[in-house]
Amino acid sequence: MPKPEQITRQMTLGQALRSATTRYARRVAMIEDGERTTYRQLQSRVHALAHQFRSLGIGKGDRVALMLWSGADFIYSFFAAAEIGAVVAPLPPRLRREQMESYLRQLEPVLVVASKAIEIPGGLEALEGLGLELSSLKEVMITGEVSEERHAFRDLLEQEAEDHEEAEDIEPKDLVTILYTSGTTGEAKGVMHNHRGLISPVVASMKLREMWMNFFPTLGRLKRWVRVLIRYGARLVRAAGRQQVFLSTMSMHTISGLEAMLQALLMGDRLVLHRKFHPVRALEAIEKERVTVLIGVPLSYMMMLRVQGFEKYKLSSLLICATGAAPSPAELAREIQQRFGAAVHVGFGMTELGGGIAATMLEDSPALQAETVGRAMPGMDVVVVDEQRRPLPHGQMGELACRTDSMMMGYFGAKANQPHPGIEDGFFYTGDLAIIDDEGYIRIVGRKKDMIIRAGQNVHPGKIENELAAMDEVQEAAVVGVPDALGVERVCAYVILEEDGALSEKEIVEQSRARLEAYEIPEILWIVEDYPRTQTGKPQKFKLRQMALEKARTRERKAGVNALIR
Numbered sequence: 001m002p003k004p005e006q007i008t009r010q011m012t013l014g015q016a017l018r019s020a021t022t023r024y025a026r027r028v029a030m031i032e033d034g035e036r037t038t039y040r041q042l043q044s045r046v047h048a049l050a051h052q053f054r055s056l057g058i059g060k061g062d063r064v065a066l067m068l069w070s071g072a073d074f075i076y077s078f079f080a081a082a083e084i085g086a087v088v089a090p091l092p093p094r095l096r097r098e099q100m101e102s103y104l105r106q107l108e109p110v111l112v113v114a115s116k117a118i119e120i121p122g123g124l125e126a127l128e129g130l131g132l133e134l135s136s137l138k139e140v141m142i143t144g145e146v147s148e149e150r151h152a153f154r155d156l157l158e159q160e161a162e163d164h165e166e167a168e169d170i171e172p173k174d175l176v177t178i179l180y181t182s183g184t185t186g187e188a189k190g191v192m193h194n195h196r197g198l199i200s201p202v203v204a205s206m207k208l209r210e211m212w213m214n215f216f217p218t219l220g221r222l223k224r225w226v227r228v229l230i231r232y233g234a235r236l237v238r239a240a241g242r243q244q245v246f247l248s249t250m251s252m253h254t255i256s257g258l259e260a261m262l263q264a265l266l267m268g269d270r271l272v273l274h275r276k277f278h279p280v281r282a283l284e285a286i287e288k289e290r291v292t293v294l295i296g297v298p299l300s301y302m303m304m305l306r307v308q309g310f311e312k313y314k315l316s317s318l319l320i321c322a323t324g325a326a327p328s329p330a331e332l333a334r335e336i337q338q339r340f341g342a343a344v345h346v347g348f349g350m351t352e353l354g355g356g357i358a359a360t361m362l363e364d365s366p367a368l369q370a371e372t373v374g375r376a377m378p379g380m381d382v383v384v385v386d387e388q389r390r391p392l393p394h395g396q397m398g399e400l401a402c403r404t405d406s407m408m409m410g411y412f413g414a415k416a417n418q419p420h421p422g423i424e425d426g427f428f429y430t431g432d433l434a435i436i437d438d439e440g441y442i443r444i445v446g447r448k449k450d451m452i453i454r455a456g457q458n459v460h461p462g463k464i465e466n467e468l469a470a471m472d473e474v475q476e477a478a479v480v481g482v483p484d485a486l487g488v489e490r491v492c493a494y495v496i497l498e499e500d501g502a503l504s505e506k507e508i509v510e511q512s513r514a515r516l517e518a519y520e521i522p523e524i525l526w527i528v529e530d531y532p533r534t535q536t537g538k539p540q541k542f543k544l545r546q547m548a549l550e551k552a553r554t555r556e557r558k559a560g561v562n563a564l565i566r
Contacts (some may be wrong), residue, residue, distance in 0.1 A: 007266055008177050009203055009405055012195040014083040016266050017043060017200075024268040025242060032072045032273040042075070042265075045157040045267050052156050055210035056111065056139050060085030060169060063107050063136075063178070067100070067114040069275035070252040073143045075261060076157060077113045078252075082177075082195070085170040086111075089178040089190070090253035094119040096454040097126055106190070106413060113153075115143040126453035127168065156332040172196040178412045179255055183350045190412030191255075197354045199407040201259055202266050204377040208361075209267070217338060225422045245317075247285055249277040249296035256324060259355035260295045269293075279303040283313045290317040294340075298328045299537035301336055302475060306499060310339070322505065324349060324356060324373075327467040329476070330466045333370035348373035348444060352428060354406025358382065358442050368441060375440040380404045381427075387426065400434040401427040401447055431458065450541060452481030452489050452513055454519050454531040459491060466495060471508065473501035478523065478539035482548040492548045494531050494539075503527075516540075524548065 007016045021043040032525060037045075058064065058282070064081040066088060079472035081088045090109050091100065092117055100120050104112070112127060120126070124142065131137050143153040170263045177196065178190040246264040248271070250257030264271040272289050277300055285291060296304075301323060304310070321336050324347035333344050346369060360374035368374070372459040377384045381403040382394045392398045404427050422429045433445040446462030451460070461479035468477035474494045481489040493507060505525045512521050532543040 001409050005207065007199065007203060009196050009200050010172055011199060011532045012172055012174070013176060013198060013262075016199055017046065017079055017083075020268055024243075027268060028270050029265055030072060030271040030273055031077070033471045035072075037072065039268075045076050046079040046083060048157050048159050049076050050072055050083040051307075051412055052159070053084055053086065053111065058084060058086055058108070058110055058138070060174070061087060062111070063087045063109040064111045064113065065104060065107055065109040066090045066253070067112065067118050068114055068143065068252075069093050069117065070248075070250075070257060070261075071273045071275045073113075073115070073153065074252050077264070079107075081281055085174065086406065087175050087178060090258070092251070092253050095123075097121050097123060101126060101130065104130055104134065104482075107178070108134060110136055110138050111141065112139075113141045113143065114135065116142050172199070177258075179253070179351055181256070191351045192409040192412050193354055193406070194409055197406040197408065198258070198262060199266070200379060200404065201349075201355045201357075201377070202263050204379050205263050206267060207378045216441065244292045244319075245272060245289055246270065246293045246295065247272040247274075247282065247289070247291045249274070249282060249294075250302040255349070255351040255355050256295075256297075279307050283307060283310070285313070286318060287314045290319055290495045292319045293322065294318055294320070294342075296401055297537035298323055298332055298409060299533070301332060305335060305339060315340055315342075320345050320362070322347060324359075329466055330370040331470045334366065337366055337369065343367040346370075346373050348442065350428075350430060352408045352422070353402055353404060353430075354408065357402050357404055357406075366443070370441050374442065376442070382436070383427070383440065384434055389429065394436055395485075397433055397435050397445055400430045400432045400444070402430060403427045409420070413458070421493075433462075450480070452491055454481075454491060459520055464491065464493065464512075464516060467512065468495060468508065469504070470515075471511055473498050473503045474508070475501070478541065479546055480541050480545045480548060482524070482545060490523045490525040491520065492544075493526070494529050494544060495525060496530060497527060
């Protein structure tokens with residue numbers, strides 16, 4: 001029997017899933033609420049649902065909107081739509097009704113698959129109303145609901161469907177998904193990706209894994225093995241080549257959650273599914289299912305680490321704790337290393353770049369794992385440039401630019417053939433300020449647009465945030481620039497304390513004098529319980545600026561502009 005074809009960038013998502021199923025048919029692919037689904041069952045259900053989609057007249061290029069929690073129903077729907085060449089638009093199942101309606105009017109989907117448990121006020125009723133308004137919409141499928149008008153969604157997955165291959169006219173270059181950015185700037189955009197763009201990061205991860213499965217004793221490989229053995233013992237060596245167990249706390253409507261799902265399933269691993277993140281449930285699942293790879297945003301790790309009785313959970317199965325999608329303070333990475341007892345993978349990526357393009361490695365020192373986002377992954381080309389987009393030498397700070405097969409096709413709704421200002425000569429200019437050292441390790445300093453100009457000095461909020469977060473009793477910080485009555489930018493910091501933290505605002509400012517340059521010390525600082533965040537846990541800085549401006553205006557009204565000038 002010929003060996004199943006390895007997954008490549010020349011495949012579609014449908015072909016990639018069939019390849020994984022051929023290799024790992026009897027393996028458990030995913031676990032949800034105690035139900036175990038093998039790769040063969042996964043492929044069969046995807047195939048049955050694809051047949052149902054076809055029976056509704058859905059085909060290549062048609063848009064299918066998903067409003068589903070992260071779980072098996074999302075996975076079945078995503079792969080079924082991809083198999084028939086449809087374009088999947090995952091939307092958050094927790095939205096304002098007005099935002100949901102805006103997305104759907106823009107997308108004009110032919111099908112909406114939504115959970116009965118969506119957290120959208122009047123969401124299901126609004127969907128019914130949109131069905132009359134949108135001429136494109138042929139069907140609304142509600143999961144978890146049974147009625148005279150509708151078949152149970154799960155029953156559709158078990159129906160017989162004639163065996164067939166994917167339609168011949170579906171190609172890797174074809175559009176397969178529209179992912180809406182999390183909106184840190186207040187403007188969510190639909191980022192378009194083709195099959196190749198979503199598969200490329202998976203192929204890059206497979207190449208990294210193959211390095212550990214290849215036992216050919218080169219000197220370089222031997223050094224890497226020795227470093228890992230010294231740091232982690234034999235458990236990582238024993239895990240090489242075996243099926244891993246993934247638990248992702250990332251929502252699947254984001255690029256991070258979607259790529260985590262694709263990497264686990266297309267590489268033949270096992271995926272533990274939770275519809276919503278809860279820190280206690282996550283820790284219980286790690287212990288029960290012997291999870292080896294945990295993926296989450298920094299905020300989810302903070303919540304797990306602060307669960308009462310954290311030490312009672314048996315977490316020795318964990319090999320890797322991966323984090324990304326939002327800046328990870330170095331102190332948090334060190335705490336993860338120490339208390340979870342696992343290697344830390346800090347990654348960097350963007351929705352526009354199809355997910356992660358750089359990550360730390362197992363053999364990297366604890367300092368590199370905590371303070372950098374590692375080196376570029378295979379197939380990714382990165383460079384730091386100046387204001388004129390000229391490459392800078394190692395060690396100098398500039399804007400990070402990336403070139404990769406996983407780069408977006410463009411923004412949905414943008415004018416055809418309109419050049420994107422962030423793309424030039426095949427590179428995507430991220431807007432992130434970074435430094436690349438002589439060994440290729442990347443340090444993210446902050447956002448270009450977030451940079452504060454104070455007394456002629458460039459102030460980088462990321463540096464201030466890291467120094468504040470490194471203080472005892474401080475959990476997290478977010479820094480923005482806010483103009484005063486004279487238009488001069490002030491450094492404004494929002495600080496979240498640990499549960500038992502008792503620091504005052506004045507004490508934090510005093511401590512910062514020993515850590516920061518004079519022009520970096522926050523002039524305005526508030527201790528808060530939390531601040532507005534995106535779906536992936538990033539601080540929404542445009543909202544923080546608005547809040548700071550409103551407080552400043554209130555202060556001006558009370559004290560008068562002259563008080564500020566004095």
